[in-house]
Amino acid sequence: MAVPSLARPARQESGHDTPGQSCAGMAGRALTAAVGRAIDGGMSRHTRPLRLPACLFALGGALLLSACAGDGGGPGSTPRPQPHPQPRPHVVPPVRVTPPPAPRVLSAPGLEGVIGAGTEDLIRQFGVPRLDVTEGDARKLQFGGSACVLDIYLYPPQAGAAPRATYVEARRATDAREVDRAACVAALRRG
Numbered sequence: 001m002a003v004p005s006l007a008r009p010a011r012q013e014s015g016h017d018t019p020g021q022s023c024a025g026m027a028g029r030a031l032t033a034a035v036g037r038a039i040d041g042g043m044s045r046h047t048r049p050l051r052l053p054a055c056l057f058a059l060g061g062a063l064l065l066s067a068c069a070g071d072g073g074g075p076g077s078t079p080r081p082q083p084h085p086q087p088r089p090h091v092v093p094p095v096r097v098t099p100p101p102a103p104r105v106l107s108a109p110g111l112e113g114v115i116g117a118g119t120e121d122l123i124r125q126f127g128v129p130r131l132d133v134t135e136g137d138a139r140k141l142q143f144g145g146s147a148c149v150l151d152i153y154l155y156p157p158q159a160g161a162a163p164r165a166t167y168v169e170a171r172r173a174t175d176a177r178e179v180d181r182a183a184c185v186a187a188l189r190r191g
Contacts, residue, residue, distance in 0.1 A: 111185060114152065139155075153168070
Protein backbone atom coordinates (compact mmCIF):
# COMPACT_ATOMS: atom_id res chain seq x y z
CA MET A 1 0.00 0.00 0.00
CA ALA A 2 1.40 3.36 -1.00
CA VAL A 3 1.66 6.02 1.69
CA PRO A 4 1.02 9.55 0.45
CA SER A 5 3.92 11.91 0.88
CA LEU A 6 3.56 14.96 3.11
CA ALA A 7 6.52 16.73 1.52
CA ARG A 8 5.87 19.69 -0.80
CA PRO A 9 6.10 18.82 -4.46
CA ALA A 10 8.94 20.44 -6.36
CA ARG A 11 8.22 23.57 -8.34
CA GLN A 12 9.10 23.76 -12.03
CA GLU A 13 11.26 26.49 -13.50
CA SER A 14 8.37 28.12 -15.34
CA GLY A 15 6.62 29.07 -12.07
CA HIS A 16 3.58 26.85 -12.73
CA ASP A 17 2.50 24.24 -10.24
CA THR A 18 3.21 20.65 -10.75
CA PRO A 19 0.21 18.40 -11.37
CA GLY A 20 0.34 16.98 -7.82
CA GLN A 21 0.38 20.32 -5.94
CA SER A 22 -2.56 21.25 -3.74
CA CYS A 23 -5.34 23.65 -4.60
CA ALA A 24 -4.64 25.73 -1.49
CA GLY A 25 -1.04 26.32 -2.57
CA MET A 26 -2.15 27.53 -6.00
CA ALA A 27 -4.79 29.80 -4.44
CA GLY A 28 -2.24 31.35 -2.10
CA ARG A 29 0.16 32.16 -4.92
CA ALA A 30 -2.63 33.54 -7.08
CA LEU A 31 -3.73 35.81 -4.24
CA THR A 32 -0.17 37.01 -3.68
CA ALA A 33 0.22 37.81 -7.38
CA ALA A 34 -3.10 39.71 -7.47
CA VAL A 35 -2.14 41.80 -4.45
CA GLY A 36 1.22 42.57 -5.99
CA ARG A 37 -0.45 43.77 -9.20
CA ALA A 38 -2.84 45.95 -7.24
CA ILE A 39 0.07 47.58 -5.47
CA ASP A 40 1.97 48.13 -8.76
CA GLY A 41 -1.08 49.72 -10.35
CA GLY A 42 -1.95 47.01 -12.82
CA MET A 43 -0.23 44.51 -15.02
CA SER A 44 3.23 45.19 -16.33
CA ARG A 45 4.39 43.87 -19.67
CA HIS A 46 6.59 41.27 -17.98
CA THR A 47 3.65 39.74 -16.07
CA ARG A 48 1.68 36.99 -17.59
CA PRO A 49 -2.11 37.03 -17.36
CA LEU A 50 -3.23 35.19 -14.26
CA ARG A 51 -4.94 31.89 -14.83
CA LEU A 52 -7.24 30.86 -12.00
CA PRO A 53 -7.68 27.14 -11.77
CA ALA A 54 -11.10 25.62 -11.05
CA CYS A 55 -10.11 24.65 -7.51
CA LEU A 56 -9.59 28.35 -6.64
CA PHE A 57 -13.21 29.07 -7.53
CA ALA A 58 -14.33 26.13 -5.41
CA LEU A 59 -12.22 27.38 -2.50
CA GLY A 60 -13.64 30.91 -2.80
CA GLY A 61 -17.22 29.59 -2.94
CA ALA A 62 -16.61 27.48 0.16
CA LEU A 63 -15.25 30.51 2.04
CA LEU A 64 -18.27 32.60 1.09
CA LEU A 65 -20.69 29.87 2.16
CA SER A 66 -18.92 29.34 5.48
CA ALA A 67 -19.21 33.06 6.25
CA CYS A 68 -22.97 32.85 5.76
CA ALA A 69 -23.42 29.75 7.89
CA GLY A 70 -22.62 31.29 11.29
CA ASP A 71 -24.20 30.19 14.54
CA GLY A 72 -25.99 33.49 15.14
CA GLY A 73 -23.51 34.65 17.74
CA GLY A 74 -21.35 36.98 15.64
CA PRO A 75 -21.44 40.77 15.67
CA GLY A 76 -24.36 42.30 13.80
CA SER A 77 -26.36 39.11 13.87
CA THR A 78 -29.81 38.75 15.31
CA PRO A 79 -29.87 36.43 18.33
CA ARG A 80 -32.16 33.47 18.14
CA PRO A 81 -35.06 33.51 20.58
CA GLN A 82 -34.53 31.09 23.45
CA PRO A 83 -37.44 28.91 24.49
CA HIS A 84 -38.76 29.78 27.94
CA PRO A 85 -38.53 26.88 30.35
CA GLN A 86 -41.79 25.87 31.91
CA PRO A 87 -41.78 26.65 35.63
CA ARG A 88 -42.00 23.64 37.85
CA PRO A 89 -44.79 23.71 40.37
CA HIS A 90 -43.44 23.94 43.90
CA VAL A 91 -44.60 20.86 45.72
CA VAL A 92 -44.55 21.02 49.48
CA PRO A 93 -44.49 17.62 51.10
CA PRO A 94 -47.28 17.10 53.60
CA VAL A 95 -46.33 17.92 57.15
CA ARG A 96 -47.43 15.46 59.73
CA VAL A 97 -48.72 17.39 62.71
CA THR A 98 -48.32 15.54 65.93
CA PRO A 99 -49.85 16.91 69.06
CA PRO A 100 -47.35 17.91 71.73
CA PRO A 101 -46.90 15.41 74.53
CA ALA A 102 -48.88 15.95 77.68
CA PRO A 103 -46.93 18.24 80.05
CA ARG A 104 -45.23 16.75 83.06
CA VAL A 105 -46.95 17.97 86.17
CA LEU A 106 -44.88 18.74 89.23
CA SER A 107 -46.25 17.26 92.41
CA ALA A 108 -44.76 18.25 95.73
CA PRO A 109 -46.18 18.82 99.20
CA GLY A 110 -47.25 22.42 99.80
CA LEU A 111 -48.11 23.10 96.14
CA GLU A 112 -51.72 22.01 96.39
CA GLY A 113 -53.98 24.66 94.93
CA VAL A 114 -51.17 25.92 92.67
CA ILE A 115 -50.43 22.92 90.43
CA GLY A 116 -53.42 22.40 88.16
CA ALA A 117 -54.82 25.91 88.74
CA GLY A 118 -55.78 28.21 85.88
CA THR A 119 -54.71 31.85 85.38
CA GLU A 120 -57.70 33.35 87.25
CA ASP A 121 -57.19 31.04 90.25
CA LEU A 122 -53.52 32.03 90.48
CA ILE A 123 -54.34 35.77 90.29
CA ARG A 124 -56.86 35.29 93.13
CA GLN A 125 -54.21 33.53 95.24
CA PHE A 126 -51.17 35.78 94.55
CA GLY A 127 -52.50 39.03 93.07
CA VAL A 128 -51.57 40.61 89.71
CA PRO A 129 -48.40 38.99 88.28
CA ARG A 130 -45.43 41.30 87.77
CA LEU A 131 -44.56 39.36 84.61
CA ASP A 132 -46.96 37.61 82.19
CA VAL A 133 -45.27 35.97 79.19
CA THR A 134 -47.08 33.96 76.51
CA GLU A 135 -45.14 31.85 74.02
CA GLY A 136 -47.16 29.63 71.70
CA ASP A 137 -49.64 27.79 73.89
CA ALA A 138 -47.44 28.10 77.01
CA ARG A 139 -47.62 30.88 79.58
CA LYS A 140 -45.40 32.04 82.45
CA LEU A 141 -46.66 34.10 85.39
CA GLN A 142 -44.18 35.64 87.80
CA PHE A 143 -45.16 36.78 91.29
CA GLY A 144 -42.72 38.48 93.64
CA GLY A 145 -42.34 39.78 97.15
CA SER A 146 -39.57 40.67 99.58
CA ALA A 147 -38.94 37.03 100.48
CA CYS A 148 -38.86 35.35 97.04
CA VAL A 149 -39.79 35.28 93.36
CA LEU A 150 -42.22 32.61 92.17
CA ASP A 151 -42.39 31.53 88.49
CA ILE A 152 -45.43 29.45 87.59
CA TYR A 153 -45.52 27.76 84.16
CA LEU A 154 -48.85 26.96 82.58
CA TYR A 155 -49.38 24.50 79.69
CA PRO A 156 -52.61 23.16 78.17
CA PRO A 157 -53.23 19.56 79.28
CA GLN A 158 -54.36 18.72 75.72
CA ALA A 159 -54.55 20.62 72.42
CA GLY A 160 -57.13 23.42 72.50
CA ALA A 161 -57.60 23.34 76.30
CA ALA A 162 -56.97 26.29 78.64
CA PRO A 163 -53.44 26.31 80.13
CA ARG A 164 -53.00 25.00 83.68
CA ALA A 165 -50.09 25.35 86.12
CA THR A 166 -47.77 22.38 85.71
CA TYR A 167 -44.41 23.57 87.09
CA VAL A 168 -43.16 26.02 89.74
CA GLU A 169 -39.71 27.56 90.37
CA ALA A 170 -38.81 29.67 93.40
CA ARG A 171 -35.71 31.77 94.18
CA ARG A 172 -34.62 34.48 96.58
CA ALA A 173 -35.28 38.03 95.45
CA THR A 174 -31.85 39.24 96.57
CA ASP A 175 -29.40 36.82 94.93
CA ALA A 176 -31.62 34.47 92.83
CA ARG A 177 -30.59 31.37 94.79
CA GLU A 178 -33.08 28.56 94.68
CA VAL A 179 -35.42 28.33 97.69
CA ASP A 180 -38.06 25.85 98.81
CA ARG A 181 -41.06 26.13 96.50
CA ALA A 182 -43.69 25.40 99.13
CA ALA A 183 -42.19 28.03 101.50
CA CYS A 184 -42.24 30.67 98.71
CA VAL A 185 -45.87 29.82 97.84
CA ALA A 186 -46.81 30.19 101.52
CA ALA A 187 -44.95 33.53 101.80
CA LEU A 188 -46.59 35.08 98.71
CA ARG A 189 -50.09 33.67 99.06
CA ARG A 190 -52.70 36.19 100.12
CA GLY A 191 -54.50 35.57 103.38
